[in-house]
Amino acid sequence: MIYLDHAAATPLSDKAxxxxxxxxxxxxxxxxxxxxxxxxxxxxxxxxxxxxxxxIGAKGVDLVMTSGATESINLAFSVLAPNAEVxxxxxxxxxxxxxxxxxxNYKEIAVDANGRVKxxxxxxxxxxxxxxxxxxxxxxxxxxxxxxxxxxxxxxxERERRAFAGEKTPLYFHCDASQGLGLLEVxxxxxxxDLLTLNAAKVYGPKGIGALYVGHNxxxxxxxxxxxxxxxxxxxxxxxxxxxxxxxxxxxxEKHISFExxxxxxxxxxFVKELKDLPNIKFLGNPKFQLQxxxxxCLPGLDAERLIFALEDRGVYxxxxxxxxxxxxIKSRTLSAIGLSDEEIAGSLRxxxxxxxxxxxxxxxxxxxxxxxxxxxxxxxK
Amino acid sequence: MIYLDHAAATPLSDKAxxxxxxxxxxxxxxxxxxxxxxxxxxxxxxxxxxxxxxxIGAKGVDLVMTSGATESINLAFSVLAPNAEVxxxxxxxxxxxxxxxxxxNYKEIAVDANGRVKxxxxxxxxxxxxxxxxxxxxxxxxxxxxxxxxxxxxxxxERERRAFAGEKTPLYFHCDASQGLGLLEVxxxxxxxDLLTLNAAKVYGPKGIGALYVGHNxxxxxxxxxxxxxxxxxxxxxxxxxxxxxxxxxxxxEKHISFExxxxxxxxxxFVKELKDLPNIKFLGNPKFQLQxxxxxCLPGLDAERLIFALEDRGVYxxxxxxxxxxxxIKSRTLSAIGLSDEEIAGSLRxxxxxxxxxxxxxxxxxxxxxxxxxxxxxxxK
Numbered sequence: 001m002i003y004l005d006h007a008a009a010t011p012l013s014d015k016a017x018x019x020x021x022x023x024x025x026x027x028x029x030x031x032x033x034x035x036x037x038x039x040x041x042x043x044x045x046x047x048x049x050x051x052x053x054x055x056i057g058a059k060g061v062d063l064v065m066t067s068g069a070t071e072s073i074n075l076a077f078s079v080l081a082p083n084a085e086v087x088x089x090x091x092x093x094x095x096x097x098x099x100x101x102x103x104x105n106y107k108e109i110a111v112d113a114n115g116r117v118k119x120x121x122x123x124x125x126x127x128x129x130x131x132x133x134x135x136x137x138x139x140x141x142x143x144x145x146x147x148x149x150x151x152x153x154x155x156x157x158e159r160e161r162r163a164f165a166g167e168k169t170p171l172y173f174h175c176d177a178s179q180g181l182g183l184l185e186v187x188x189x190x191x192x193x194d195l196l197t198l199n200a201a202k203v204y205g206p207k208g209i210g211a212l213y214v215g216h217n218x219x220x221x222x223x224x225x226x227x228x229x230x231x232x233x234x235x236x237x238x239x240x241x242x243x244x245x246x247x248x249x250x251x252x253x254e255k256h257i258s259f260e261x262x263x264x265x266x267x268x269x270x271f272v273k274e275l276k277d278l279p280n281i282k283f284l285g286n287p288k289f290q291l292q293x294x295x296x297x298c299l300p301g302l303d304a305e306r307l308i309f310a311l312e313d314r315g316v317y318x319x320x321x322x323x324x325x326x327x328x329x330i331k332s333r334t335l336s337a338i339g340l341s342d343e344e345i346a347g348s349l350r351x352x353x354x355x356x357x358x359x360x361x362x363x364x365x366x367x368x369x370x371x372x373x374x375x376x377x378x379x380x381x382k
Numbered sequence: 383m384i385y386l387d388h389a390a391a392t393p394l395s396d397k398a399x400x401x402x403x404x405x406x407x408x409x410x411x412x413x414x415x416x417x418x419x420x421x422x423x424x425x426x427x428x429x430x431x432x433x434x435x436x437x438i439g440a441k442g443v444d445l446v447m448t449s450g451a452t453e454s455i456n457l458a459f460s461v462l463a464p465n466a467e468v469x470x471x472x473x474x475x476x477x478x479x480x481x482x483x484x485x486x487n488y489k490e491i492a493v494d495a496n497g498r499v500k501x502x503x504x505x506x507x508x509x510x511x512x513x514x515x516x517x518x519x520x521x522x523x524x525x526x527x528x529x530x531x532x533x534x535x536x537x538x539x540e541r542e543r544r545a546f547a548g549e550k551t552p553l554y555f556h557c558d559a560s561q562g563l564g565l566l567e568v569x570x571x572x573x574x575x576d577l578l579t580l581n582a583a584k585v586y587g588p589k590g591i592g593a594l595y596v597g598h599n600x601x602x603x604x605x606x607x608x609x610x611x612x613x614x615x616x617x618x619x620x621x622x623x624x625x626x627x628x629x630x631x632x633x634x635x636e637k638h639i640s641f642e643x644x645x646x647x648x649x650x651x652x653f654v655k656e657l658k659d660l661p662n663i664k665f666l667g668n669p670k671f672q673l674q675x676x677x678x679x680c681l682p683g684l685d686a687e688r689l690i691f692a693l694e695d696r697g698v699y700x701x702x703x704x705x706x707x708x709x710x711x712i713k714s715r716t717l718s719a720i721g722l723s724d725e726e727i728a729g730s731l732r733x734x735x736x737x738x739x740x741x742x743x744x745x746x747x748x749x750x751x752x753x754x755x756x757x758x759x760x761x762x763x764k
Contacts, residue, residue: 001419005411005412005415005417008411008412008414008415008420009410009411009412009415009619010410011406011407011410012406012407012410017403017406017407021399024393024394024399024588025393025394025399026393028391028392028393028394029387029390029391029699030387030390030391032390033387033390033391033699033701034687034690034691034694034701034702035387035690035691035693035694035699035700035701036694037383037699038390038699066449067448067449067453067590067618067621068618068619068621069618070606070608070609070617070618070619071449071606071618073608074605074606074607074608074617093608093609094608094609094610094617095606095607095608095609095617095618098607098608098617099607099608102607201619206406206623207619207620207621207622207623207624208449208590208591208621208623208624209590223456223605223606224452224453224456224477224605225456225477225480225481225484226452226455226456226475226476226477226480226481227452227475227476227477228476235452235456235476235477235480236449236450236451236452236453236477237391237450237452237583237589238589239449239450239589239590240589241588241589241590242589242590305416308416308417309416309417311417312416312417312418317411317415317417317419317420318417319415319416319417320416
């Protein structure tokens with residue numbers, strides 16, 4: 001198996017599995033119970049939250065643990081007043097897009113040919129009524145890293161203007177950092193965000209656990225009420241085991257961040273070298289602003305779905321784009337937004353590398369891609 | 383350790399852990415991806431949903447998987463139109479209570495001294511405008527089994543009356559079966575419910591996974607939007623591993639249901655025999671309508687919290703009531719509802735037995751309770 005879909009899912013790290021396992025058996029207690037072993041389980045849970053928060057330069061109490069990125073994103077949107085004006089980028093995940101659609105009034109900020117948010121378009125669309133801006137750290141289809149700090153400077157200017165003018169309309173900045181965590185340095189203060197979505201499943205943690213960082217003075221509204229866990233912001237018995245695993249996985253990624261980045265750049269360069277002579281191939285995005293693990297490519301005139309199934313027969317696994325969108329055959333909004341034609345979109349593949357890849361597997365994968373593409377071109381020529 | 387708090391949390395069954403582990407590593411794929419191993423993971427996931435559903439006499443497509451009972455309950459309440467009239471029993475979990483409170487207009491149905499819903503009070507409070515009734519299968523503090531089928535008959539009569547009168551107001555019946563699953567036979571048709579909340583964590587499955595059964599013709603509204611998973615009713619990457627574990631745990635419980643019930647009845651009888659001579663002890667609830675695992679007791683004049691800490695020192699772990707309420711020092715609504723005085727409530731303990739108990743541990747626990755109670759009575763007498 002050669003797995004090239006790390007942006008869709010990552011295997012759980014061995015360390016994380018080992019760390020979480022005791023919380024299924026010996027330490028299975030309900031962290032809200034009063035007796036000592038349960039109190040110890042709660043302490044481990046709070047400690048894990050602190051460890052996760054530390055990676056993004058925050059404290060455990062700033063995090064609301066959720067069942068994953070989608071819930072975090074929905075919870076971030078809970079700050080919206082009815083009819084609030086919302087801005088999102090044109091390359092957001094379906095979850096941000098669907099939440100924006102639910103808001104009465106939203107606009108998309110245009111991106112350039114590499115999928116980067118156009119700051120001048122943000123300035124043009126940011127009005128005195130804008131209350132919420134949601135922009136991903138890294139586009140999940142292109143791997144494009146967004147200029148979050150630049151965006152937050154523009155937002156800060158608008159906030160200053162409002163304060164000076166005595167305007168009371170709040171302005172919140174949410175960043176979906178589902179992709180990029182563990183490969184980029186993500187510090188809430190440096191990014192200047194009010195709300196940040198974290199996802200364990202993309203960083204070698206388990207599925208079913210995520211977090212929302214909530215800045216001071218930001219008031220989110222719970223999606224679920226009940227026992228009052230997570231300071232009343234997210235009721236339900238805490239998922240201790242998964243939180244411990246998340247903390248372990250994210251710390252492990254953080255520890256090897258520069259090593260892994262270098263390793264992935266080398267793999268990517270090698271991959272590009274092996275593929276660059278394919279007829280009409282386009283490498284999407286600009287490597288300068290692209291996560292090291294991403295290599296989205298476009299083979300105009302070919303059918304990416306056919307390529308994916310031909311590669312599947314050879315044990316090479318990759319996607320056309322976000323798994324959830326791909327499964328429904330929805331045309332990629334992201335690829336439209338960067339100006340690709342329908343033919344180009346139909347021929348686009350997302351390669352996303354990670355821990356399961358080494359140089360040998362990349363060379364092998366590239367060979368399979370070349371062979372499959374050659375066969376497909378032959379078939380079409382007949 | 384003698385653990386007597388199975389109603390708060392249960393350890394993960396070995397079988398369930400074994401069944402889930404491959405989905406962290408070899409089968410970690412995103413079930414929405416198109417390639418074969420991911421498709422197989424999706425098949426296993428759908429199969430696990432079918433297995434869970436089968437236990438309650440339903441099909442996998444009738445289930446929406448959630449992050450636990452609290453989310454399921456909140457999702458059940460999503461059927462409510464604004465200002466809908468809601469009825470709940472007086473012995474519901476905080477999650478049902480808090481959701482009812484959010485609805486503009488709710489009433490509590492009274493219970494008898496054993497914590498059983500009074501059917502005549504249900505009849506009295508059920509009006510032509512009632513849209514939603516939520517009653518637990520088993521009270522989480524008393525273990526009292528509610529007469530769900532009788533309640534659903536009354537609801538069916540009202541529905542018939544409405545149909546005959548040409549009234550269009552819908553009437554939904556939700557049952558929180560968090561407690562009782564794995565010890566009671568729970569079949570949606572026999573119970574006559576429209577919505578049923580299931581929780582893995584109380585039945586030796588993992589925390590962080592639950593389900594909502596949604597009857598045909600019942601339209602729930604998603605709490606989270608995004609990738610459109612769970613038929614668009616609950617977006618977010620599926621928690622495959624936890625769902626597989628849930629299926630394994632619930633099947634295991636189902637297989638041993640009559641054996642485990644007999645075993646628990648014997649343990650309970652033994653426990654009662656060992657405790658019955660404690661001064662002024664009251665066994666709460668009526669064993670005829672009580673889950674075999676529950677033994678709630680009341681020791682008027684004593685401070686249950688002090689007893690719990692004294693028992694903790696001896697390695698005996700139990701609670702005063704629901705863990706999430708206990709941690710906040712909230713006076714039990716359930717115990718008030720059955721007419722206990724404040725003094726009686728302050729002296730109440732919830733013993734909940736399960737797999738971690740055998741006869742020896744029960745005899746030992748009873749001895750510790752007797753000694754701790756005697757010491758406390760002595761202390762107070764001085």
